Amino acid sequence: MSANPATSGASPYDATPRTQVRQVRDALLREFDGLIDVEDLANKSAADREQAFLSRALAALTVRDLTGCDSAAAAEAVIDGRDDIGIDAVAIDKNASHLWLIQSKWSDSGKGKFAVADALKFIEGLRCIDARRFDRFNVRFQNLADQVTAVLSHRGSKITLVPTVMRTDPLAADVVQRLSDAQEEFNQFGNILDQRIYLARDIWEVVRNDFAEPSIRLTARMQDWIRITEPYEAFQGIVSVADIAEWYDNHEDRLFDRNIRKSLGITQVNQGLIDTLTADPHNFWFFNNGITVLCDTVDPEYFQRGARRSPVTLTLDGASVVNGAQTVHAIHRAFRKDPEAVAEGYVTVRVISLRNCPAGFADAVTTATNTQNRVERRDFVALDPVQRRIKQDFLLSLQKTYTVQRGEPEPSAENGCSVEVAAIALACAHRNSDLAVRAKLGADLLWEDGSQGAYHLLFNVQDQPSAYQIWRSVLVLREVDATLRRTAKDRQARAEAIVERGNRLIAHIAFQHLDLDGIDEPDTDWDAILAQVPKVVERATDWLVHHVDAEFKKQLVSSTLAEPEPCRTLAGLVLRDLQSGAPVPDLPQEYRPVKSAPRQRRRNAVPTLVDANRLAEGTPLTFRAIGQSERDALAAWLAADPSRGAATWVNQRVRPLLWAADGKRYSPSGLVQKMWQLAEWSKAPVAAQGPARWCDAEGKSLWRLALDTRNEHDLGDLDEDA
Structure with missing residues (x-):
């Protein structure tokens, strides 16, 4: 823009x-x-x-x-x-x-x-x-x-x-x-x-x-309007939802470039908006807070100047929807579903021209007006000038994408990363191991502001990380995670729990041990650095298991690796041993995998997640097929409509998935079976392991998340099919 x-x-x-x-x-x-x-x-x-x-x-x-x-x-x-x-x-x-x-x-x-x-x-x-x-x-x-x-x-x-x-x-x-x-x-x-x-x-x-996108020009045909001229120019009135749907048709998510987040897809709030528009469009205006648009300039064309009840057509240059992204998205979906009925609805639109406004005014309006869907601290990161500079640096220096707004599609692994992935990588790379502990406890802890808040420490405006530093930190973290996944088969029992709970601490140790002096220099051979990561991670993992047992044998793994002080102690001990080159200790025999009979399945994944409040309401989930035959059977059907592979979490025991394709709720396994049926997969299995196929943004399935919860709270075994 x-x-x-x-x-x-x-x-x-x-x-x-x-x-x-x-x-x-x-x-x-x-x-x-x-x-x-x-x-x-x-x-x-x-x-x-x-x-x-x-x-x-x-x-x-x-x-x-x-x-x-x-x-x-x-x-x-x-x-x-x-x-x-x-x-x-x-x-x-x-x-x-x-x-x-x-x-x-x-x-x-x-x-x-x-x-x-x-x-x-x-x-x-x-x-x-x-x-x-x-x-x-x-x-x-x-x-x-x-x-x-x-x-x-x-x-x-x-x-x-x-x-x-x-x-x-x-x-x-x-x-x-x-x-x-x-x-x-x-x-x-x-x-x-x-x-x-x-x-x-x-x-x-x-x-x-x-690299800049062209600015957006919108037309708003407004009725029952008022105009404000001091101290800044603004209009407010009602606009047909058909016009709003046309905005999204023409510009899609670029409409929300100045907003703190993109459309969040299908949430319960948004589905309610769609239902009202399709079933009772005349009442939509009464039930909705409206839309706020900022623009560089506004040019009014009056149908009859001075007649307040007559329409005015506003031409908005450099326009962006800063509040009401979810409303715009819901209007667009409803209009596609039933354009004739929805066209009878209206919504309040407020337009503010930024001409002659002071610096920072646009961000202040954006912050103050976002209240309808739940707003998280992570959302306001999108307004930070540091993040805008990093996004620009990614594009100009690396020709890669850096997404900041919640709701933006995650870039593919080779094309970029999100601010959340960047924050986790920087937290693990930071010399203070406390930040790696916070990253493990939850990304929400990384947005805490203030002089000692994680966000300030990671993205300090006085020492802003460059695109090279962030991207290369992300690459190291990905290689750490890949190594831990690849070697997971070599661990079981307490060793498995230590690595699962301590994966971010292991990443922190790897960052501290590697020579990263050239992380900011474009000409550094980063492939050579990445090639060192697997060996460092494998050694660090075995040393961590050894020291957790030696120093904290009587304590629970989950509590030991969730506290900053023991993690500082463990990081220091492991780094000392890595730097000394001492031979890595052997794992105890009971930590090595042995073949065993399948354990009796006792507890379903969904109640486990709901009881532990493991997933936030509205968490986006993505379908992941299991096995080549299922991927082949569903690939074309999923590609025809991306919403078919998307759902959001509803924190309820019965039908906790809100499917983006139809706005209805399903159980994980029930939704998978419905998808098989709609895709006309004739060789589909009789039973579906639904929780194993629906994954969060980090790629963890509902079943894996429930298993982690079980291990943390000793809740017994899980039923993989439910």
């Missing part, structure tokens, strides 16, 4: 200068490698060739920004080299009425130099062009000479001098004076010459905007 005029300028969401330079450098290499002519640089050193390439690519990037052409055409506009007379690129608009002369200076440190001599050389090149002395220029300029002549012959044409310098500080005053003197001289008989300066921030914004 485009920048909000009320908050643009020195934006709190900008990257640091060092990060800006790196991101621009990466973009130049990515966009212009193979397009920029560098044949004349063959005799230079590799380092000098790269610096010259980056300077030329910077000129091409400027051309692309000024003219809107593609990268290949921009590269053709570069004339840098011998006999360029201070001009590195020549850009011409499509009407041959505007000529831009660009001189670019690259700097890896962000301290590019543009001295008085550079300005005078630049002006000399301008004079040669004005005098049509094209023969003084190199062959690259000669290829553009006819186009330059066309501009100079065009009545009313303009010329702009464009210094593009990778530096954070403004150009020196005497340099600016030389450019201004040339402008005054050329403009004695008309406004012909001007100047435009690109510095590091401007260049970085060009790169950032390459």
Whole structure:
């Protein structure tokens, strides 16, 4: 979304200068490698060739920004080299009425130099062009000479001098004076010459905007409206739900970019909205709190000015729904279900224009208006400028996705991660083992603010983690988890419980033992680091089991590994032994798996989870087929409608799954059997192990979660089918 005029300028969401330079450098290499002519640089050193390439690519990037052409055409506009007379690129608009002369200076440190001599050389090149002395220029300029002549012959044409310098500080005053003197001289008989300066921030914004989504324009046809003009402009009135459904049809979840969360899918609250709209649309307005929209500008078109009862059509530029995401989503689903009936419903819409609003006002409105569905501390993380910078850093530095809002789809493992995954990884990587303990007890504990709160320690604005640090921490944590899963078959009894309860502590120990000094450096060979993880984890696991038994034999595993103090002691002991290289102790015989007869099944998974309140109301669940035959039988059917593989948890013993496909409740096994039936799987088994197929965001099945609960509270064995 485009920048909000009320908050643009020195934006709190900008990257640091060092990060800006790196991101621009990466973009130049990515966009212009193979397009920029560098044949004349063959005799230079590799380092000098790269610096010259980056300077030329910077000129091409400027051309692309000024003219809107593609990268290949921009590269053709570069004339840098011998006999360029201070001009590195020549850009011409499509009407041959505007000529831009660009001189670019690259700097890896962000301290590019543009001295008085550079300005005078630049002006000399301008004079040669004005005098049509094209023969003084190199062959690259000669290829553009006819186009330059066309501009100079065009009545009313303009010329702009464009210094593009990778530096954070403004150009020196005497340099600016030389450019201004040339402008005054050329403009004695008309406004012909001007100047435009690109510095590091401007260049970085060009790169950032390459990735930016276009802003959203909405139309709201409002009845029974009121208008407020002071201190900020706002409208409130009623809008047909058909218009709201059209908003979502056109823009989907991008509507909620400024919100603290995306649509949460089918929850009991949202299903109630859908039911009201389809069964009794006239009452929907009475039962709903309405929708709040922020926009950069609002343009009203009155049907009959001054008649309050007559409609007004509002055009909202840079619009975002900041409260009512669940309402919008429910309206859209209901409209798809029964458009004729739903079209009779109306909803209150409040529109606030951010023009002339102070910085931070949009976030304040978003925070204050979110109350209808349960709002968690994790939701307000989406408003933190640090998270917006990290999201931007992921995109520009890694070309990966970083999701912040609750309800956003989790990126695939190779394409990115969510803020929750990032927080857990950073908690395990932190030198303080207490944070790993909190991560194990629940991700909710990681959003606690305050000077000693986990969120402040992990995402401190004064020491903000970079995209490289976060992503590489996530990769290490994933490798730790993969190793623990792979070696799980080698443990049983108390050893199994220790590793299950201590997996985040093991990750913390692995992070502390590995050499992560280069975690922030783009050129670090991270694959080499990841290759060390399995061995470290295996050794750390055996040492942890040994020390838990040696130091806390008489204590429950669950309580030992849930308390910060014993975990600090254990982490210190294991790290000492890892660093000493001492041989790993053998596990006691009773900790090694042996074949045994199946235990009698006693307790169902659902009552176990409900009694322990293990899952929060509304927790999203995803269907996971078991076995290749089931995957093959259901793949096409699930792909045809993603909602078929989604449900949310209702904390009740009877039918605890609210299926996204139809908004009805089922038991886990009952829903699986219904899905088999609808998918027309003729070879489906007689019985379905439903709890084994419905999984939370971490990939743990209901049956696994119930088994963990049983182990923690000694509740007896589980029935896998229920």
